[in-house]
Amino acid sequence: MYLIGGIKMKWRVAIVQMDVTYGDPVKNREKIHSLLADQNFGDVDVIVLPELWSTGYDLASLPELCQKHQNGDIAFLQELALSYHSMVVGGSIAFEENGHYYNQMLVIDRDGSIQKEYRKIHLFRLMNEEKYLSEGETNGQFTLEGVPCSGFICYDIRFPEWIRTHVLNGSKVLFTVAEWPLARVDHWRTLLISRAIENQCYVIASNRVGSDPKNEFGGHSLVIDPWGQVLREGDTYLEEVLIKEIDLDEVEAIRQRIAVFDDRRPEMYTSWLD
Template sequence: MKHTVAMIQLDIKYGDPKSNFTHASTQIEKAAIAGADIVLLPELWTTGYDLTRLDEIADNHARKSIAFLQEQARKHNVSLVGGSVAEKYEDGVRNTLLVIDEKGELVHKYSKLHLFQLMDEHIYLEEGEDDAEFELAGVKSTGFICYDIRFPEWMRKSALQGAKVMYVVAEWPNPRIDHWKTLLQARAIENQCYVVACNRSGADPKNEFGGMSLIVDPWGEIIAEGSRREEIVVGEIDFALVDEVRKRIPVFRDRREGRY
């Protein structure tokens, strides 16, 4: 089974959901024209890291964001790993990843478990309690948000449950972009699966972001890589390769669970 995946490296407008919805609509259409059947958006693409204003600009129960993504999915016949959005609840705001299938059905929501203190997430956001696994386009999948990739045990959990692809959405800053690339390749190799990772481009008042969205195959080979500017990065993933790699090097069979 093969899929064409597009990662949209949005240059997000800081604290301006209206502009970001309009821009995302244009970019999703371009991704569909490029032949993608699965499209990714980056982390917090509606608001950026305007954390101090989240009470004002966060999306109540993500209703507007979900409706927008559903409309886009149906219009363009694509599945959407719709990045993450600031989702407002009665008890606070969460950083929530949204997954919509090509029929416009909400497949999954996952709120970020690991909050990044260097960017004050722990002050303005509530950590999630959701599982990361879901099925999309007939394939067992999982989704993570930015800082999550520094926690290999969290990602291994999904691989042990059969995930063949790990989708990652991020606002990864430029100063640590080398970590981004290395960590994603490591997560692909150790879990013997595809990693499809969409990072934003551009800057906000406090940070410059690195772009360099990646598709990494189960051998750790990079098969598509973005630049640092806004662009759409497209690549093909072949899930037969996951089965082949796991058969050739039976990491999961050879684990010694009783020792670690």
């Protein structure tokens, strides 16, 4: 174990890239168990799941699905953390509160406690999210064992100002979960590599594979280092668990190499608009 100031500086990350059975949380929980059980990967520090891993984009059925399965989905993520003694960036699930439905990320500590709830703030009109879901109103920042991180959901990565806001608040690892379509998977790769380079952060990204009644999805889950190098990449079609160790010291090393944040001139970025 590599520790500095009590903080573990190397993490082994496991990204679950899976097909999602439309509108069937029970089958999707079984799938995750099966994919992880098939791996002989030893200890991992963080398990990352894709967006809406429980239901897929069966948005019209959210009232029934949330009523029956929302609590079970949360309990499943907590069980996953306890079973593997791992932190879990639980992709996202459909979540109901006060009659509103959200696309919500849950981050779970190793002891099963909920560390963060982040609700997707940018709703994607091409997949009719705005017709069924409400926008989130909070940030995606959280801390895992002393390491400042942030979580984003799919369409969020097209808004660099949103991600930069989190990095300016200290984030070193950017977790992204998605159901990104195959037709635009080149955008997925390019945007995530750009977010890593411009923010000098690790990007850990889980995307689903397979299809639903309206879309085909593109896989290519990614681990990208703060220099923009792709360290691991998933297949276009294959269900798999990608394992990669990341060295968190690399974030500060890259930031010292090119001091982007020291050279910012934020006073210039909006003054000419006045």
